[in-house]
Amino acid sequence: MTLILCVxxxxxxxxxxxxxxxxxxxxxAFPKRFFPSFNVASLExxxxxxxxxxxxxxxxxVATITMVLxxxxxxxxxYALSRFEFRGKTTFRVLILMTRAFPLPLLALPLAIMFIxxxxxxxxxxxxxxxxxLALPFSVLITFSLFSGIPIELEEAAWTxxxxxxxxxxxxxxxxxxxxxxxxxxxxxxxxxxxxxAASVLTIENRTLTAFLLxxxxxxxxxxxxxxxxxxxxxxxxxxxxVRKYLFSMWGIAxx
Amino acid sequence: MENKALPYLLLLPTAxxxxxxxxxxxxxxxxxxFVGDNGFTLEHFRSMTDHWKFSISFWNTMLxxxxxxxxxxxxxxxxxxxxxxxxxxxxxVLYIWTIPLGISDLAAGIIWLAIFEQSGFLxxxxxxxxxxxxxxxxxxxxxxxxxxxxxxxxxxWRATAIMFVILVxxxxxxxxxxxxxxxxxxxxxxxxxxxxxxxLLRPSLQTALILRVILxxxxxxxxxxxxxxxxxxxxxxxxxxxxxxQDGHVAAALALVILAVSIAxxxxxxxxxxxxxxxxx
Amino acid sequence: MVLxxxxxxxxxxLLRIIAGLESPSGGEVWIGGKRVDHLPPRERGIAMVxxxxxxxxxxxxxxxxAFGLRMSKIDSAIIDERVKRxxxxxxxxxxxxxxxxxxxxxxxxxxxxxxxxxxxxDVILMDEPLSNLDxxxxxEMRAELKGVLENSNTTTIYVTHDQVEAMSLADRISVMHKxxxxxxxxxVEVYRNPATHFVGSFIDNPPMNFITAHRKSDSEExxxxxxxxxxxxxxxxxxxxxxxxxxxxxxxxSASDETGFAATVRVxxxxxxxxxxxxxxxxxxxxxxxxxxxxxxxxxxxYLKPVxxxxxxxxxxxxxxxx
Numbered sequence: 124m125t126l127i128l129c130v131x132x133x134x135x136x137x138x139x140x141x142x143x144x145x146x147x148x149x150x151x152a153f154p155k156r157f158f159p160s161f162n163v164a165s166l167e168x169x170x171x172x173x174x175x176x177x178x179x180x181x182x183x184x185v186a187t188i189t190m191v192l193x194x195x196x197x198x199x200x201x202y203a204l205s206r207f208e209f210r211g212k213t214t215f216r217v218l219i220l221m222t223r224a225f226p227l228p229l230l231a232l233p234l235a236i237m238f239i240x241x242x243x244x245x246x247x248x249x250x251x252x253x254x255x256x257l258a259l260p261f262s263v264l265i266t267f268s269l270f271s272g273i274p275i276e277l278e279e280a281a282w283t284x285x286x287x288x289x290x291x292x293x294x295x296x297x298x299x300x301x302x303x304x305x306x307x308x309x310x311x312x313x314x315x316x317x318x319x320x321a322a323s324v325l326t327i328e329n330r331t332l333t334a335f336l337l338x339x340x341x342x343x344x345x346x347x348x349x350x351x352x353x354x355x356x357x358x359x360x361x362x363x364x365x366v367r368k369y370l371f372s373m374w375g376i377a378x379x
Numbered sequence: 380m381e382n383k384a385l386p387y388l389l390l391l392p393t394a395x396x397x398x399x400x401x402x403x404x405x406x407x408x409x410x411x412x413f414v415g416d417n418g419f420t421l422e423h424f425r426s427m428t429d430h431w432k433f434s435i436s437f438w439n440t441m442l443x444x445x446x447x448x449x450x451x452x453x454x455x456x457x458x459x460x461x462x463x464x465x466x467x468x469x470x471x472v473l474y475i476w477t478i479p480l481g482i483s484d485l486a487a488g489i490i491w492l493a494i495f496e497q498s499g500f501l502x503x504x505x506x507x508x509x510x511x512x513x514x515x516x517x518x519x520x521x522x523x524x525x526x527x528x529x530x531x532x533x534x535x536w537r538a539t540a541i542m543f544v545i546l547v548x549x550x551x552x553x554x555x556x557x558x559x560x561x562x563x564x565x566x567x568x569x570x571x572x573x574x575x576x577x578x579l580l581r582p583s584l585q586t587a588l589i590l591r592v593i594l595x596x597x598x599x600x601x602x603x604x605x606x607x608x609x610x611x612x613x614x615x616x617x618x619x620x621x622x623x624x625q626d627g628h629v630a631a632a633l634a635l636v637i638l639a640v641s642i643a644x645x646x647x648x649x650x651x652x653x654x655x656x657x658x659x660x
Numbered sequence: 661m662v663l664x665x666x667x668x669x670x671x672x673x674l675l676r677i678i679a680g681l682e683s684p685s686g687g688e689v690w691i692g693g694k695r696v697d698h699l700p701p702r703e704r705g706i707a708m709v710x711x712x713x714x715x716x717x718x719x720x721x722x723x724x725x726a727f728g729l730r731m732s733k734i735d736s737a738i739i740d741e742r743v744k745r746x747x748x749x750x751x752x753x754x755x756x757x758x759x760x761x762x763x764x765x766x767x768x769x770x771x772x773x774x775x776x777x778x779x780x781x782d783v784i785l786m787d788e789p790l791s792n793l794d795x796x797x798x799x800e801m802r803a804e805l806k807g808v809l810e811n812s813n814t815t816t817i818y819v820t821h822d823q824v825e826a827m828s829l830a831d832r833i834s835v836m837h838k839x840x841x842x843x844x845x846x847x848v849e850v851y852r853n854p855a856t857h858f859v860g861s862f863i864d865n866p867p868m869n870f871i872t873a874h875r876k877s878d879s880e881e882x883x884x885x886x887x888x889x890x891x892x893x894x895x896x897x898x899x900x901x902x903x904x905x906x907x908x909x910x911x912x913x914s915a916s917d918e919t920g921f922a923a924t925v926r927v928x929x930x931x932x933x934x935x936x937x938x939x940x941x942x943x944x945x946x947x948x949x950x951x952x953x954x955x956x957x958x959x960x961x962x963y964l965k966p967v968x969x970x971x972x973x974x975x976x977x978x979x980x981x982x983x
Contacts, residue, residue: 124461125461125465125472128458128461128476129472129475129476131536132475132476132478132479132536133475133478135490135491135493135494135536136478136490138490138493138494138500139489139490139493142493150498151498152498153497153498153502153503153506153514154498154502154503154506154507154514155498155499155500155502155503157500157503195392196392196393196396197393199389199390199392199393200389200390200392200393200394202389203385203386203387203389203390204390206386207385207386209383209386209387212386215390215394218397219393219397222397222401223589223590223593224589224593224641224642224645225401225405225593225638225641225642226593226596226597226614226634226637226638226641228597228599228614229408229597229617229634229637229638230400230401230404230405232404232408232411232617232621232627232630232631232634233403233404233405233407233408233411233631234400234404235621235627236407236411236627237403237404237407252400253400255396255400256396256397256400256401259393259396259397263393274712274714276710276711276712276714277714277716277717279679279681279701279708279710279714280708280710280714280716280775281716281727282680282681282700282701282702283679283680283681283701283702283706283707283708283728283785284702284707284727284728284731284775284779285702285728285731285732285779286702286731287700287702290731294727295716295718298718299717299718313481316483317481317482317483317484317485317486318483319483319484319485319599319600320597320599320600320614320618323618323622324618324621324622333483333485333600336485336489337485337600337603340603340604340607341607345492345496345498348489348492348604349489349492349493351489352485352486352489352490352493355482355483355485355486355489356482356486356490359481359482359483359486360478360481362481363474363477363478363480363481364474367470367473367474367477370477370480370544371473371544371547371548371551
């Protein structure tokens with residue numbers, strides 16, 4: 124049973140890889156072979172296709188900005204939630220949780236108008252702001268759980284040993300949560316990397332890879348689609364592997 | 380070390396961001412959907428519902444959610460309890476089963492396209508075992524049911540992982556003693572799942588279902604990759620209005636419909652899986 | 661000085677207020693003639709040992725002990741010397757390169773104490789430092805801690821709920837109850853002359869026995885009746901007082917003894933060195949510690965004679981000791 128479910132997850136990915144590592148002719152040939160010929164012609168074609176390199180660049184830049192913003196904005200909030208009792212704490216947590224009950228990509232519609240007014244339309248930064256909105260609830264909740272995992276006594280010990288609040292944070296808390304912060308940053312990167320709807324609505328010139336592929340679905344040949352899918356999937360596989368330890372603790376706390 | 384202002388200072392960036400990019404835009408959507416050239420109007424909703432594709436895309440979205448979510452719920456519960464009971468190889472199985480979490484809906488659509496397209500792997504397999512002599516075209520408008528099946532499979536494949544992860548995390552929060560106690564009192568494996576684990580898992584089930592149902596109403600890129608225009612869904616129509624038809628007002632009206640359906644289902648799920656405060660772990 | 665009290669009585673809060681980790685709702689904190697309650701913890705000249713040790717997991721034992729010294733920008737040669745010295749004192753000189761994750765609970769405890777000692781603070785604050793150790797290790801650490809603290813000659817405030825720990829370590833014990841210190845005295849004094857009914861019932865295990873004594877007659881001042889036997893007590897003008905006696909200060913005597921009162925044996929617990937007998941005296945439970953050779957039967961009637969100068973009297977209304 125376990126094995127069947129593993130095959131169920133892995134087989135489709137394997138088939139995509141077979142297609143991506145076959146020549147364009149093999150991709151449209153019938154019947155198809157179930158083993159790749161390890162030919163990179165499809166991927167070469169993909170790389171040479173006009174606009175792809177730029178889209179790939181855009182995807183990486185947008186995802187990187189998203190990653191940085193969501194941690195910079197979210198981590199302080201996570202710290203505040205884990206360390207302080209204050210009025211409005213519950214309200215704030217509910218607001219954060221509530222964002223998950225909304226179809227967030229729809230935000231792209233009003234923001235498209237807002238961005239035109241502010242000159243952010245069709246910019247990578249504008250799209251990154253929307254993606255940050257998608258990633259922010261997660262980064263707040265994840266950092267909240269990370270900080271909660273560091274006993275407050277460690278910080279208090281640092282205070283009694285001569286640290287002020289900032290020193291205690293940089294010398295004790297930060298080194299301890301660094302791996303977790305990295306994981307949540309990676310998670311934010313993946314959210315942005317994978318996002319289709321907002322990216323398609325908000326960008327025209329600076330299309331991300333997902334937006335580019337979606338736009339050209341009707342017109343692009345099969346082998347281009349598969350190579351594109353391949354390029355989308357591979358980083359995600361690595362990212363999930365990198366953060367696998369944290370996935371469960373992240374969601375454990377997000378449950379409450 | 381008490382500082383009353385500090386927590387608020389730390390929350391400020393997130394709060395400002397939420398206002399600017401969450402609360403404000405959603406009020407803008409509402410504004411756009413209800414306001415025309417001459418003030419308040421239901422005109423946009425009328426032109427939305429008048430369009431022949433609206434009710435099709437609405438029911439397609441619902442049908443997909445109704446077909447996919449229950450299967451995913453059961454599947455994720457089964458997978459989570461399997462992992463929970465697993466000793467050897469748990470880490471690798473966990474990794475494999477969470478892989479789809481990192482895969483975008485567009486990529487998932489493309490992956491399943493490789494299987495269902497005319498010269499795809501399904502046809503190749505059917506021919507090699509001699510079931511079909513010539514390749515079937517599964518994804519054309521006269522084969523709506525196979526399109527539906529392909530989309531449903533792709534969705535189940537892609538988005539069960541998110542529920543799985545939440546449930547595994549939730550099961551990790553349930554102290555082992557409860558299950559062991561039940562076992563000592565003679566509960567079978569099935570009874571333990573039904574009487575102990577699932578009731579204690581309600582908060583996680585709630586989160587998982589809410590998240591999944593909302594994602595189901597947002598279904599878009601999978602459909603675009605597999606069904607193209609022959610299987611319209613709400614999110615796709617929203618995109619069309621915004622982009623192809625350049626009518627932001629109707630797009631906003633559609634967005635409100637998706638929002639309303641999402642909120643309605645969220646409330647139902649919260650109500651059904653409510654855990655009284657006294658009964659929480 | 662040991663702050664002793666049941667859990668939730670406010671002793672840890674008091675310690676944290678002294679440390680500056682919590683702010684008091686009123687009052688002032690003075691350390692060594694200096695008012696400190698407006699200062700952050702780092703400027704109070706204190707060091708603290710936490711209940712769960714709070715040994716930094718990302719630093720080696722050496723760096724943990726050196727942490728406070730580094731913060732005060734002391735020359736690294738001096739740091740080196742001081743870390744080594746305190747580590748030797750706590751017998752952890754061989755662990756200096758390890759991380760907290762590689763240490764046992766007892767070793768972590770030693771690191772936490774060494775880290776506090778290395779600061780050479782005016783006051784060391786200890787919050788139930790032994791409570792997370794297992795029984796045997798606790799006994800060992802207790803003796804060692806006592807030696808180290810006596811040698812270092814640093815004022816130490818030690819919080820515990822364990823009265824044996826308090827008795828063994830303290831120069832002075834302050835017993836806390838519901839947020840207030842109700843008696844502050846040398847350990848033997850707290851044991852012999854509890855200031856209140858609560859202190860008597862809290863210190864030592866099993867605690868003091870209490871029973872109501874009635875005034876013998878209006879004419880005879882200072883004569884009190886317990887189970888029909890007459891005892892000399894305080895000369896106060898109330899109809900009744902509390903008569904108190906420690907379980908070890910009761911002797912079994914024959915029925916004819918004039919101050920031996922009758923007690924029905926309920927439970928007999930042989931504890932090795934002695935036997936603990938729980939009796940019923942007129943509806944009140946009385947615990948008696950007798951020699952292990954004595955094995956009364958349940959239901960048997962014993963006659964208990966209190967050692968005269970160990971009897972204590974408490975006011976029934978105010979619960980205070982009557983001198």
